[in-house]
Amino acid sequence: MITAHVVNAQNKHLYENEFDEFLRRRHDFFVHQKHWRPPSPDGRELDQFDTDAATYLLGIEDGRVVTSARLIPTSEPHMVSEVFPHMCERSGVPRRPDWAEWTRTFVVPDKRSAGLRGTLTQLCCAVMEYALDEGLSAVGGVQETYFMPHHGALKWRAEPMGMAREENGEWYIVAYIDVNEAALASVRRILRIDHSLLVRRGTQMPFTLPASSLVA
Amino acid sequence: MIDSEVFDFVERCRKHTATAPLLDDLLETVRNLGFEHLILSGVPLSGQKLAPMVELNGWPRGWFERYVEAEHAAVDGVCIYSAKTLKPFFWADVPAKWSDTDDSRRVAGEATEFGICSGFAVPMLSVHHWQSVLSFASSQKRCSLSPRQQVQLVTMAVYAGMSIQALSNEDDGDEGPLTEREREVLLWAAAGKTSSETSQILGLTERTVKWHSTRAREAFGVATTTQAVVEAVRRRLIHP
Numbered sequence: 001m002i003t004a005h006v007v008n009a010q011n012k013h014l015y016e017n018e019f020d021e022f023l024r025r026r027h028d029f030f031v032h033q034k035h036w037r038p039p040s041p042d043g044r045e046l047d048q049f050d051t052d053a054a055t056y057l058l059g060i061e062d063g064r065v066v067t068s069a070r071l072i073p074t075s076e077p078h079m080v081s082e083v084f085p086h087m088c089e090r091s092g093v094p095r096r097p098d099w100a101e102w103t104r105t106f107v108v109p110d111k112r113s114a115g116l117r118g119t120l121t122q123l124c125c126a127v128m129e130y131a132l133d134e135g136l137s138a139v140g141g142v143q144e145t146y147f148m149p150h151h152g153a154l155k156w157r158a159e160p161m162g163m164a165r166e167e168n169g170e171w172y173i174v175a176y177i178d179v180n181e182a183a184l185a186s187v188r189r190i191l192r193i194d195h196s197l198l199v200r201r202g203t204q205m206p207f208t209l210p211a212s213s214l215v216a
Numbered sequence: 217m218i219d220s221e222v223f224d225f226v227e228r229c230r231k232h233t234a235t236a237p238l239l240d241d242l243l244e245t246v247r248n249l250g251f252e253h254l255i256l257s258g259v260p261l262s263g264q265k266l267a268p269m270v271e272l273n274g275w276p277r278g279w280f281e282r283y284v285e286a287e288h289a290a291v292d293g294v295c296i297y298s299a300k301t302l303k304p305f306f307w308a309d310v311p312a313k314w315s316d317t318d319d320s321r322r323v324a325g326e327a328t329e330f331g332i333c334s335g336f337a338v339p340m341l342s343v344h345h346w347q348s349v350l351s352f353a354s355s356q357k358r359c360s361l362s363p364r365q366q367v368q369l370v371t372m373a374v375y376a377g378m379s380i381q382a383l384s385n386e387d388d389g390d391e392g393p394l395t396e397r398e399r400e401v402l403l404w405a406a407a408g409k410t411s412s413e414t415s416q417i418l419g420l421t422e423r424t425v426k427w428h429s430t431r432a433r434e435a436f437g438v439a440t441t442t443q444a445v446v447e448a449v450r451r452r453l454i455h456p
Contacts, residue, residue: 089219090219090223112452113451113452115343115344115451116343145340145370145374146302146339146340146341147341148340148341148374148375148377148378149340149341149342149343149348149374149377149378149380149381150341150343150381151378152377152378152379152380152381152382153343153381153382153384155382157230158378160223160226160371160375163219163222163367163368163370163371164367164370164371164374165367166366166367169303170303171303171304171370173371173374
């Protein structure tokens with residue numbers, strides 16, 4: 001079982017090694033496996049959304065970063081608003097501090113088990129727990145249509161912002177998952193746990209704090 | 217078909233509490249795009265039986281029975297290709313390597329007797345199987361969808377797939393298909409041990425070891441222990 005460490009601008013210095021490992025794994029996954037991004041000479045993958053507005057959940061097991069999530073308030077510039085706004089033809093691009101965009105999730109190859117009680121579900125559980133703790137109403141963003149049934153299996157409800165669409169040979173949809181107690185209870189029931197997966201070390205900051213106020 | 221009908225389907229989809237009404241609703245809705253039949257199923261890998269993997273069966277009466285009886289899944293190019301791609305595809309675009317065999321052409325020929333002439337398939341993640349596929353069938357010789365219609369169909373397919381996963385029993389498959397003992401027996405088989413050797417290693421009778429092998433073969437619907445080992449590795453249940 002993973003523990004999910006909450007990493008943001010205030011406590012990032014406590015996670016230098018883990019964060020570097022995270023960026024290398026991102027490079028493995030998004031550059032070499034998915035070919036979504038060009039290779040970077042230093043073997044780390046970063047994009048324009050890795051700012052102080054982002055909060056990361058690093059899923060750590062046996063001392064390794066095996067999975068991850070990046071959460072950004074949709075009131076800040078985020079991938080859907082900047083790159084995929086055309087995929088929200090039904091509802092428009094959501095811009096709400098209590099709606100988080102969820103991106104940059106990978107699972108290391110040896111943890112990609114079939115079945116519903118694996119690392120991916122554990123990460124989903126951590127994201128839902130964090131979102132509830134922080135008072136968010138929805139988490140989501142652009143996702144591969146192929147993986148959407150996983151939300152169904154967790155009994156999660158995902159609201160589409162527009163139609164599924166093919167971009168660069170893969171099918172995506174923009175959808176946001178409802179955050180509520182029932183969603184957390186159902187994923188915990190599947191994992192057969194009733195404890196928290198989150199670890200918060202160092203100075204904590206609320207998710208919805210605007211990045212600009214950090215300067216003061 | 218207009219976009220709002222698709223989103224209406226998405227809304228309804230999440231309210232269905234049983235598979236039968238979901239199937240009827242989906243059949244009714246995709247008729248507007250020229251599809252009369254559909255099936256949503258886990259994709260059988262070699263040796264696996266199709267019938268237990270089917271989640272929505274909207275195939276014409278008689279065709280499903282014949283397909284299963286004749287074990288068409290093993291030679292049908294559309295079915296084989298459904299295990300090999302993550303992307304939605306027209307049946308007509310299945311690479312010749314799988315669609316242009318005598319057996320696959322024979323299956324396609326038989327299907328026309330049941331009004332199944334062309335189609336479109338949407339592969340999706342399954343938590344129980346290798347992956348699943350929602351395949352839509354049309355009686356038209358050539359299935360044509362505008363780019364917008366394709367987008368509409370994939371959107372509905374994805375939500376139908378999500379709903380089916382939500383309806384499936386949550387304890388189903390949670391433990392994985394194998395017991396601890398069955399996994400142990402397969403692990404020793406993977407290491408080249410005979411039933412007799414395994415029985416000595418585990419301190420069991422040979423008959424018990426054979427019984428666990430049989431149960432493991434049944435769990436995967438395969439004929440030999442070697443196939444069961446391959447399947448267990450492929451599903452990451454054992455790490456020899």
